[in-house]
Amino acid sequence: MALGNEISSCIALGLLQGIIGTALFLTLRILNFTDLTCEGSFVLGSCVSSILLLRGCNVYISIIAALFAGGLAGLSTGVLNIFFKVKDILAGILIAFMLYSVNLRVLDVPNITLPENVSFGGIYVFCFGIICVLGYLLTTDWGLAFRSVGQNPTLAVTSGVSVKKITLIGLALSNALIGLSGSLFSINQGFCDIGSGTGLLIVGLASVVIGERVLPFKSFYLKILGCFCGAVLYRLFICIALNFDLLKLRPSDINMITGLLILVFMSSKIITRRRRITCC
Amino acid sequence: MLLKLDNVSVQFNERKILDRLDLSVARGEFVVIIGDNGAGKSTLFNVIAGQENPTSGRVVRNFLKITRVMQDPRVGTLGNMTVKENLAFAYKRESRRGWRPCINKDRISMFREKLKILNMNLEDKLNDTVQTLSGGQRQALAFAMAVLVDYDIILLDEVTAALNPESASNLMELINRTVRIDQKTCLMITHNPAHEKYGDRVLKLENGRLYDAGPIKKVK
Ligand SMILES: Nc1ncnc2c1ncn2[C@@H]1O[C@H](COP(=O)(O)OP(=O)(O)OP(=O)(O)O)[C@@H](O)[C@H]1O
Ligand SMILES: [Mg+2]
Numbered sequence: 001m002a003l004g005n006e007i008s009s010c011i012a013l014g015l016l017q018g019i020i021g022t023a024l025f026l027t028l029r030i031l032n033f034t035d036l037t038c039e040g041s042f043v044l045g046s047c048v049s050s051i052l053l054l055r056g057c058n059v060y061i062s063i064i065a066a067l068f069a070g071g072l073a074g075l076s077t078g079v080l081n082i083f084f085k086v087k088d089i090l091a092g093i094l095i096a097f098m099l100y101s102v103n104l105r106v107l108d109v110p111n112i113t114l115p116e117n118v119s120f121g122g123i124y125v126f127c128f129g130i131i132c133v134l135g136y137l138l139t140t141d142w143g144l145a146f147r148s149v150g151q152n153p154t155l156a157v158t159s160g161v162s163v164k165k166i167t168l169i170g171l172a173l174s175n176a177l178i179g180l181s182g183s184l185f186s187i188n189q190g191f192c193d194i195g196s197g198t199g200l201l202i203v204g205l206a207s208v209v210i211g212e213r214v215l216p217f218k219s220f221y222l223k224i225l226g227c228f229c230g231a232v233l234y235r236l237f238i239c240i241a242l243n244f245d246l247l248k249l250r251p252s253d254i255n256m257i258t259g260l261l262i263l264v265f266m267s268s269k270i271i272t273r274r275r276r277i278t279c280c
Numbered sequence: 281m282l283l284k285l286d287n288v289s290v291q292f293n294e295r296k297i298l299d300r301l302d303l304s305v306a307r308g309e310f311v312v313i314i315g316d317n318g319a320g321k322s323t324l325f326n327v328i329a330g331q332e333n334p335t336s337g338r339v340v341r342n343f344l345k346i347t348r349v350m351q352d353p354r355v356g357t358l359g360n361m362t363v364k365e366n367l368a369f370a371y372k373r374e375s376r377r378g379w380r381p382c383i384n385k386d387r388i389s390m391f392r393e394k395l396k397i398l399n400m401n402l403e404d405k406l407n408d409t410v411q412t413l414s415g416g417q418r419q420a421l422a423f424a425m426a427v428l429v430d431y432d433i434i435l436l437d438e439v440t441a442a443l444n445p446e447s448a449s450n451l452m453e454l455i456n457r458t459v460r461i462d463q464k465t466c467l468m469i470t471h472n473p474a475h476e477k478y479g480d481r482v483l484k485l486e487n488g489r490l491y492d493a494g495p496i497k498k499v500k
Contacts, residue, residue: 136381137379139381139382139383140377140378140379140380140381140382141368141372141377141378141379141380141382142377142378142379143382144361144365144368144369144372144377144382145369145372145377147358147360147361148358148361148369151358151359151360151361152355152357152358152359154350154355155350155355155356155357155358157331158329158331158348159369159370159372159373160373160374161377218362
């Protein structure tokens, strides 16, 4: 029974992390924008929805508020990058850095516990919805324009695509998803902590990288599903590794394991690609 | 005049690439532009397309829709997308990009027709990623994308450079037909003397200015 509980909580966490993976997939892989706002917008989403819940707000409204808050954070990164010509990496780091103060203002204390009666069972529905909506969006005419911006901005501009607008929309969308994930995370865990965003970027990246290996398909539905699968697999892997007494691992070893995992998956991609080239 | 450049100069770090250049092009004209490497031909196209602002001078554009085939096919196509997605992308150049799927049956059959006349075996490669095409096929695709929807003026920057002589003259014939039948205005840069005959006139870019390169044998 304990194991079953552990696994189901692993999967729930994995799905939340999969939302982050999907968001990073949008910026890193499709927009070709190295967005590091993630750790800030996650906590922002978490704080905004927690404080609303604490004041007795409806769960759905708190989630939507988190969505908007995250989107706003992404938009700020985009504005820094586009209108103030700050490099993408630095813009994200700056906003995430500044968000720390904002988050503390919102929450007022470093951490809070949510009321007992708050619960939300719609994580699966949300994830399914995200896969369907994004998968469809990316294959529309608008989606083509969206993808062209990351691949070939010069051609995008000459083909009448507004690169600025799409970058802004993409960043807002991505960080809105991360905010959503943050909000669902605190509801799921029953608490909100100002430091809960640390390391999320790498964890999200792990989901993307593992997902690309387990579902290496062209379809965007499958690519996004891959982000979720990657995240769940990652969670299960960490869970097993920590519960495997022989290894004598501590929770603090997670960073090492995650790093190695990413390296293994990234290099296996290179190795298989090389083999394919040499054999034909 | 469809296009008029008046005293246009472009300067990159003190170096004058275009120097008080004049050019006027009438509707329906086919102008061939030649000149040494680095003479500033592509820069001239950038100015015409509005991608480069002249340091001084005036550009009058009496047209609405301009299309262009870049010198580098990697710039003219989307490498990670399939051939059909590239065409779907180009298909919406002048219209609103909506929320409908970018690929449907009607479009596929239209794309196939368009690719067939290129004679580059691209019609069987609709589902291939553009990166996997040869340089010449990619250049031909860039041309197909440029002429997929209506335009007033087309700029061709060494479109046949990556092709073997036979494909090159095939594509040139196709360009000639496409441009002449629709009575479009065309400016073409080429390094191939054999292709100068397609123009109504040939201009040579030298020392930042355009000079008449003399009479040419006309084809009809
Ligand atoms: N953005 C830029 N900044 C600085 N110099 C530039 C820039 N763009 C072009 N140049 C310079 O302008 C000159 C002309 O370049 P351009 O590409 O127009 O030549 P071209 O006539 O098209 O040559 P080719 O036949 O080789 O294509 C080159 O010396 C190039 O280095
Ligand atoms: Mg050139």
